[in-house]
Amino acid sequence: MNEDPGSTSGPAHRKWWDRLGHLFSGEPRNRQELIEELRTAQANGLMSNDTLTMVEGAIKVTELSVDDVMVPRAQIVMLSADAPLREILDTVVESGHSRFPVHGDDKDEILGILLAKDLLRFVGNDEPFSIGSILRPAVLIPEAMRLNVLLAEFRHTRNHMALVVDEYGGVAGLITIEDVLEQIVGEIDDEHDDEVEPELMHEQAGGGWLVSALTPIADFNEQSGSSFSDEEFDTVGGMATSEFGHLPEVGEEIAIGDYLFHVTEADDRRVQEFRVSRLAAE
Secondary structure, eight states: OOOOGGGGGHHHHHHHHHHHHHHHTSOOSOHHHHHHHHHHHHHTTSSOHHHHHHHHHHHHTTTOBHHHHOEEGGGOOOEETTSOHHHHHHHHHHHOOSEEEEESSSTTOEEEEEEGGGGGGGTTSOOOOOGGGGOBOOOEEETTOBHHHHHHHHHHHTOOEEEEEOTTSOEEEEEEHHHHHHHHHOOOOOTTTTSOOOOSEEEOTTSSEEEETTOBHHHHHHHHOOOOOOSSOSBHHHHHHHHHTSOOOTTOEEEETTEEEEEEEEOSSOEEEEEEEEOOOO
């Protein structure tokens, strides 16, 4: 009886083991060669497809930077330090997030991070609300930081969120530990991921668009052919409200550039929707 375990799998199996042994006898020549060998191992039943996916993901995070996977600035749900408790609670409930950057006079002045659970002490009692007393320090990182370096920092500091700043010190985006881990293990669904993201801009049959105030200016420009600047404001609502000079009511309208913005939905705190049409050329 032949007790050589290699002989039981035939020449092809021995050939693969010879190649793998050669590969790990020294440093792999390149990452692509390593990945190809790992895929061969999976094809030969030596590892599961899930394991292969995670190993490839772990290799990939060393090649990706923060700006490859971060949530862009226009999509960050931020809180103003001056906002009343009721408004903050409404935002927390509507967004479903657990951590929120808190800013001062503008969105580049980050004062700290609010954990939703820290608001519980102010609900249902008479304790004066002071957002500054419950803020956690914000972690600021550059756009070019590698994901594997960030993951190590998250583990070391036990933080779950970092704000990404550009070369001028302005907020460019946000990234969480979940965003990094998803590059390794694949999509991580939570209770909010099954919800369908609302469409922010609808083209109307008679011309023009119904536009959510939360629509990023860059997205509005792309769909409407406009060229509004997003240097000062991130969303259509912020830009239009600034042009009005006050919080407009339903029915008010204003011309901005070549477009007419008509308020169709609003409450006593913010504009929610506009009907936007292109002005006729004179």
